[in-house]
Amino acid sequence: MGLANAGGREVTAKKMDSCDQSGATDLTEPDGPLKIGSKRLTNRLILGTGRYDSFELMQTSLVASGTECVTVAIRRERLYDGEGRNILDFLDLNRFILLPNTAGCYDAETAVRCARMGREILRGLENPGADWVKLEVLGDSKTLLPDPIETIKATEILVDEGFQVLCYTSDDPITAVRLKKAGAASVMPAGSPIGSGQGILNANNLKIILEYLKEGDPEYPVIIDAGVGSASDVAQAMELGADGVLLNTAIAHARHPVQMAMAMKAGLEAGRLSFLAGRIPKQLYASASSPEEGVISTRPYQ
């Protein structure tokens, strides 16, 4: 009805314009980088490089996600794939910081050996990821849940050797606190078992971990690692206050990995902004958005 004549529309457009300009100043407050030890990441998504159908698909998906840090595994030499190709030919080392992992290790001693070898390779590549490691010490091959005792032991040894240790752990707050005390540069609790796609199963435990680890140390990085199934899981992790999310299978095994990589990027941004913006408290009862005054109806019930 208000759009009856062209003049009316013009006035409305001008008003909208001036509103946009006045609001813009509040929107430009920049988000700081994710700080992990001595490293700074402007993108808060860390992606794995495993399980893709091809190196090309991996490469395109990584770029689409906006990530600047990718994890890699250390394996007995099989430098070339079936077509004689090396994963390093598909990872732009000027773009990505590599984060070597100790995936597949079941005791502290083997994990430490694996970390040392990862550091040696990354030194050879002159990649800035050389002094850090994603520590994964598993306790069981069916659940791929971590062995907390061996993880703490390996963390202590690696910290002593000058590594910045990013620890994969369960969502148990007590273990998380122990890992931070052992010197971990970041504690990375799982949302749910690795590759399960179940998302975040115990948000309350993650909230406790975030509260405990950030108490008096608000910048201490807590990264949700493992279990992500879709973009909403990433958004939820970030809304809880996580500093970043590490995932692999949810993109690599999606029907369309590149599209899913874009979705994860959007989910991360939405979740982070939502966290920074501050959600409203949840209430049992409704609270009207439209003014109560001037309503033309009467209330049927009190």
Next chain:
Amino acid sequence: MGGGRQESMKVTLNGMSIDLRSNCTVAGLVADRDLNPRQIAVEVNQELVRREEYLQVQLVDGDIVELVSLAGGG
């Protein structure tokens, strides 16, 4: 590690037993396999061998060698 006198010897490389000429160094092992030394890491009997030491470290009969590189992983 150390000096070896036989003509050939057996070492375990990545879990497989292989024959090597005696006095073969880590550098020789890597060169024989046409590998880029910048992209690999080597462990002999569970001890990391730094890249700068490849020429000096001589393998001996019975050594267990791990030769690793990067692979896709999460």
